[in-house]
Amino acid sequence: MIANAAPFDTELTRVLGCRYPILSAGMGGPARAELASAVSNAGGFGLLGMVRESPETIASEVAAVCAATDRPFGVNLIPARTKPELLAAELDACLELRVPAMCFFWDVVPDIVARVKDSGALVLYQVGSLEDALRAEKAGADVIIAQGVEAGGHVRGSTGIMTLLPEIAAHLRVPVAASGGIATGAGLVAALALGASGIHCGTVFLTTHESYAHDYHKQRVIDARAGDTVHTDIYAINWPAGSPVRVLANSVTDAASAHLFGNDPYALPREVIAHDEWGPVDKYSTISPLRSTTGDLEKMALFAGESSALVNERMSAGEVVERLMREADETLDALLARRVKNADIGGGS
Template identity: 35%
Template sequence: MPNTWLTGRFRLDVPLVGAPMAGVGDGRLAAAVSGAGGLGMVGVPPAAPGSWVTEQAAVAAASGRPYGVGLMAWALPANHAQFEAVLAVRPDLVSVSFGDCLPYVGPLREAGIAVAVQAGTTDEARAAERAGVDVVVARGGEGGGHGRADVATLPLLQSVLDAVDVPVLAAGGIATARGLAAVLAAGAEGAWVGTAFLGCSETTAPEAARQRVLDAGETGTAYGRVFDVAQRLDWPPEYGGRALRNTFFDRWAGRETELAADGTAQAELARARREGDFDTACIYAGQAVGLVRRQRTAADVVASFAAAGNLLSRFAAPD
């Protein structure tokens, strides 16, 4: 594998970050990714207490390798205990994305913690650099979970690489060694990968949800705000979510104003989440989900990305 800023800064074997996936990626998955030679991250749900952050950070740190934590900037003003907990446990990397990162970058860096921000447009990448982040994640609209869907990964990555001087990682639609090789060849310092890990037993997703991921095809996702509106979540409207398409999404897409006032639909979704009814409940996943075809361990997934080095070596100059 080529050595990059990412592998050098965090002593990684593979230039790969396991994206922070709130709700399915806790300390166990982060530890598994880090232990395999990538950089695992704990995804922090917006309502999680600071104690949860502390507990899951301890699980992630048990690998003995660097790890990270992903925070949602829009949620921190109402739940500052999350940020205080992160400062106390001092992970190697913290992502503060989807909102105003400026109040948090300075304290994190003063604590010796590297800071990342996920950017869905070139303007967001420039703003993150001005805020003083260590690394920008160019996250294209193909990515699973929340983020912008304004620009696809490849055009966004090219633009961001030209626009900022800090290191850049690529995110969105990268699920195999070929994808990692492609973004490294373009100039990224590594990949930020979530969907590729959704079939792993180390996630907190129930077996039925993992099977839905494995059965999904490349056209099986949809992007929008249906699930956020139904759950009354305060996500900023510019950051919709990409998830597996299901009957609940299809019923309410385009009717979000009506959905916001429908208590029956809210209760239906909450019940489906409890009962594991994924024709109604949400499973966040990106457009690379069609490449996730069988259940593997996180270590197997990380090892598969290492083949990017062989792909890149095809173009190495002869001695």
């Protein structure tokens, strides 16, 4: 437990019912029950990544989380990426299971927000612009996640978090979590200073022991340095056109350097390069390598945010939460000490 928890008791922690203002991203594939429950048990708020999953899988994963923790968690779905029939079945499953919270991403769909709110669950909405933030709040979202362009995986907006976050926070009444480029406790403090009530992290949790990501993917993130990620829509199969991602540079992004954007998922050639538990994986697919994946992993979508440069070792999800909070506390202490020192210097002049 951190020595000084008071600054981290925020509107976000009060709304979500968690101890610390840290959300783990609902990464499709890596964010399964093992990761979500570990984050919630550590005092954060874990999100299950259940995009395109069957109602049966959702039921199984939710049951596994509930068996591992009695603390709050949520389920992440992406309406824009899910066929209407499957989305309806996913929502039915989550509401029947009385999932405490639902997190949505990409287009804002007010009808879905209303349905979830009517069921009594909380709604979190990840957005990439002030316009979408206002739409989500108007629809009834309880928490807005402001995603900067630094974020890994699918990236909704085009603005850096240092600009996007204060713009959104200044216009909203509901708590805002900052997402993109954050992997340290100092980043948490900076987000709070810019108007956030907490942070939403993917990359730093992707490398944890509990993440279902493949070890190759985890190691590539750990080995990454500043500038090693690429913003592109070359990984387009399985998503609508014009859906950019941030991935680690590899042979695919190197070969596509002249056409990183404007790629049509229906025009890209189909070439099977790997297999996972769902079947074959095409070269330009948005599927990332998981524990069960075999094949040419180097060519797959190695999702990672710019914060990968700050992730240098593997640890448990609980250790990540503990480190973030310890660093945040130390950052506040250092800032206070600097302020006192400057005041003493000024007073003696």
